[in-house]
Amino acid sequence: MHSSSKRQDAHLDPPLDVLIVGAGLSGIGAAWYLQRRCPDKRYAILEAREAIGGTWDLFRYPGVRSDSDMYTLGYAFQPWTAGKAIADGPAIRDYIQDTARHNGIDRHIRFGHKVTGAAWSSEDACWTVQAEHDGAPVTIRTRFLYMCSGYYSYEEAYRPRFEGEDGYLGKIVQPQFWPQDLDYRRKQVVVVGSGATAVTLVPAMAEKAAHVTMLQRSPTYVVTRPSEYGFARRFRSWLPEKAAYRATRWRVIFESMLLYRVARSKPALAKQKIIEMARHQLGKDFDVGTHFTPDYKPWDQRICVVPDGDMFKAIRKGWASVVTDHIERFTETGVLLKSGKELAADVVVLATGLKIRILGGIAITVDGKPFHACEAMSYKGMMLSELPNCVMTFGYTNASWTLKADLTAAYVCRLLRYMDRKGVAIAVPRREAGVEPQPFLNFTSGYVQRAKGELPQQGSRKPWQVYQNYLQDMITIRYGRIADGVMHFGAAEAKQEGAMP
Structure with missing residues (x-):
């Protein structure tokens, strides 16, 4: 069911308790927890778009799939029943x-609402969120802002850019x-890149293309599952559906x-084992040393x-190279290569990566002052220092996104x-001295390195550390004290002067 706010006087309405931005995997999960526990x-x-699904509705390239299994990418509360x-x-x-x-979560979604800005007022203990809908401005007030807009730009x-593109007679996509x-x-298809998107495109396109070549600057670790x-x-x-799902989920975790x-x-x-698996798949005559032996350690990149x-x-059959x-x-x-070949x-497919965008790229102010995520420190990987009543969902780099999203929603x-x-009406993590x-991310991947100026920081001790460990996060987030001295x-200052101890 599609619903939309047609009134332009939304700022006159009582503020919402929670405003979720994004109706993808994270946003739908966040709403379920709110309905169940609050x-x-x-x-x-x-x-912003006209459909539920986020990433999984946006990407429509051949073979698009997750490289995380659905027993952990799926919600803890909603069993994945497909084979x-x-x-x-x-x-x-x-x-x-x-x-x-x-x-019934779809009844709460306002489609076609692109959030452009959010202003926090300590005096009112309230966010005023600006959005666009059908070309018209919409204003919505909320006590709590919950960002589930992912981590990259949809636009x-x-x-x-490469020299000679203008004279190329084929298609670049x-x-x-x-x-x-x-x-x-x-x-003839050339896929430029060696990440998750490239290794998905190559076998999918090879089924129809004359030949597909994956052109990479350097190798990536690739494993078969x-x-x-x-x-x-x-x-x-052996077990009822929900019990079977939980058992599978925990085994995979x-x-x-x-x-x-x-x-x-x-x-x-680990490097030796991964390379041996690739050699076993490709045969002893394939040059695994050149094409599937990275010069970095496993999990320095995904x-x-x-x-x-x-x-x-596809490579063994000669459909791809x-x-x-x-x-x-x-x-x-x-494409002319530096080797002269x-x-x-x-068709050239540029599978060259995403552009990271934190907090949906929206303009944020706190009591009239611009807020920049890159100047903040991440609290438990969910909130940012000096940003009141706001949570962002950011998943794991070494495991399924939803594992962290579920923990965040419960928190x-x-x-x-x-x-x-x-x-109390205001909750804000305050940065500590020392x-x-x-x-924020200890990854050498290009998309992370390019985003250094946009990502927040993490700290040298808890609760400012960003763990890439589900069990550690579960203990910290699910059972740790809410009033930990940092939060x-x-x-609201209008009700109580000096209200921020």
Whole structure:
């Protein structure tokens, strides 16, 4: 059900208790927790697009899928019942939409509302949020702002420019803005990149194209995982649906954490095993040393997953190939490499990465002063220092996004209930003296390095550290004290002078 605010005098209405920005995986999950644990709270969801699903409705390129399994990318409260653990984009989108409809969350969504700004007033203990709808400004007030808008720009991807593009006679496309009428059947395709998007596109396009070449500047770790888990089938045959889902979910969580810990503590061994798996998939004559042996440690960047080894199969069959080189320039008929080799290409796909955008890229002010996320420190990976009554969802880099999103949503409900019990209207983490700033993400990936000037910081000690560990976060977020001495509370200043202790 699509609903929209047609009144332009929304600022005259009583403020909402919670305003969620984004109707994707995070936003729908946030709404479910609010309905279940804070049923007295009035909330709405603003969604810039005209559909539920976020990332999984936006991306429509061939083969689009998650590289996280659905037993952990799915919600803790909504069992994933399909057979495939590594699911495609349409299946994930349907799962999110079904969750929203089944729980009545869709009735709270205001589609076509693009948030452009948010102003906090300590005097009123309230956010005034500016949005655009059908070209007209809309103003909404809320006591609590819950940002579920993801971490990258929907309007812009990272797009490097190359010499000679203007003279190229073929087509250049970006996965984020895939043209649905693109015909690549029996054509030569070059996919530029080696990340999760590239390793998804290569086998999918190879089914129709004459040939697909993955052109990478440097190799990425690529591992094969089954698209269906045998132990998940066994759990479903032994247990009721919800119990089977929980059992599968926890097995995957523990297994993933163990593998990550081994990879970080024994990187040489992990690297050897991953390369051996690639060599086993590709055969002894394939140059794995050049094309699948990175010069960094496992998990310095995210590891790519290919379900059932589909990309390796496409290479073995001769449908696809890998070239490790740099682009010198485009020619009329393809791409000239710095080695002097030229790749013929009717279609060039620039799978060159995302552009990170924190807090939806909206303009934020706190009591009239501009707020910049890059100057703030992250509190428990969910809130930012000196930013009152605002939570952002930011998932894991080494595990499924939703694991952290679920913990964040549960924490928001704990925080709101605590504020009600104590009769306070404002909650804000205050930065402590002596906490040394550190990078928010310890990743060497290009999209992270390019966003250093936009990302917040983390701190050298808790609660300012951003753990990439679900169990550690679960203990800290689910069971840690709300009033921990870092989170400060107060009443609206209009009601109580000096209300921010």
